[in-house]
Amino acid sequence: DAGVIQSPRHEVTEMGQEVTLRCKPISGHNSLFWYRQTMMRGLELLIYFNNNVPIDDSGMPEDRFSAKMPNASFSTLKIQPSEPRDSAVYFCASSKQTQGQPYGYTFGSGTRLTVV
């Protein structure tokens, strides 16, 4: 298995532009998580999906952020319009949840977003 795959690895965009980050979870994993990492705030959970359904999006900072998971093998995180303060590394992670069993996450390599 290639692990969790994120694209692009790096993204530089101008303020006001739309940005779309992509994630392919590990096959067979039924939970997917989007995190944002900055020096100031550390790792913040933005949203997570279970069986393609958004369960908790309370970490999404603003309406400019949206996430979708149209099927078990693909998810997107979209920022529209982007702002300089959105600059961060965005991580996608997946896991296989089984009832009563704790589990670990597998993280992707992240997308480093710079908004200028």
Added chain:
Amino acid sequence: SQQGEEDPQALSIQEGENATMNCSYKTSINNLQWYRQNSGRGLVHLILIRSNEREKHSGRLRVTLDTSKKSSSLLITASRAADTASYFCATASNTGNQFYFGTGTSLTVIP
């Protein structure tokens, strides 16, 4: 906030020494996990300890959990230069399936 806090923020040791990092959290948990992050990379799962466990070992790693003090420690024995990374604890609540990560300890192992 459920977010854990690691202590110290930064740690520098000589190769061969042991490294100890601590994590404190605020709410009841189902389990606690430790992750490592190398510079510019994603996080890698190291070890999981359940709330009813007190100690767990994996290779050179030893994790303890004290639920009465809401704290955990990660010990890396006989450290190597390759252990240089940031280490994070992550806690999952009894009712939630999501993990909240601490602020991390930056470990530098000097060859």
